[in-house]
Amino acid sequence: MAEDLKIKKGTKEEQYIALLPQIKGLITGETNQIANLANIAAALKEQFNFFWVGFYLIEGEQLVLAPFQGPVACTRIQYGRGVCGTCWKENRTIIVPNVDEFPGHIACSSLSKSEIVIPVYKGNNIIGILDVDSSELNDFDAVDEQYLTEIVALLS
DSSP: OOSOOOOOOSOHHHHHHHHHHHHHHHHTTOOOHHHHHHHHHHHHHHHHOOSEEEEEEEETTEEEEEEEESSOOOSEEETTOHHHHHHHHHTSOEEESOGGGSTTOOOSOTTOOEEEEEEEEETTEEEEEEEEEESSTTOOOHHHHHHHHHHHHTTO
């Protein structure tokens, strides 16, 4: 697929529906994981203008910063710490309407107000997480969870 992204206007769901096959086209046939993570992060940032979107990959007992779009970020996150580390520990998606109310939240930027974190799998093993932050409160919901889960499933 050409590396041009067609930005879709409309509801959040309509935007995801239009973006999903484009992401699939970007990563199909590409075996380099970093390239695929980079293109997914860029496509999500460009389509939705999220404050921050990126990946952390598991390395030992830490999540290590991987491809992302947005301001500089925390480089390493301990297992079980913050939203990302909790997602890894509990092996589940976490939606945080207000990051200031999440116990142990790691503030990489004070401009981040809400967050969704999705586990990334290779086969049945969790290998990392997708982290998406918004500068708006309560910006993520079940629609984001459904489509972001579908997007990361393309990586397994």
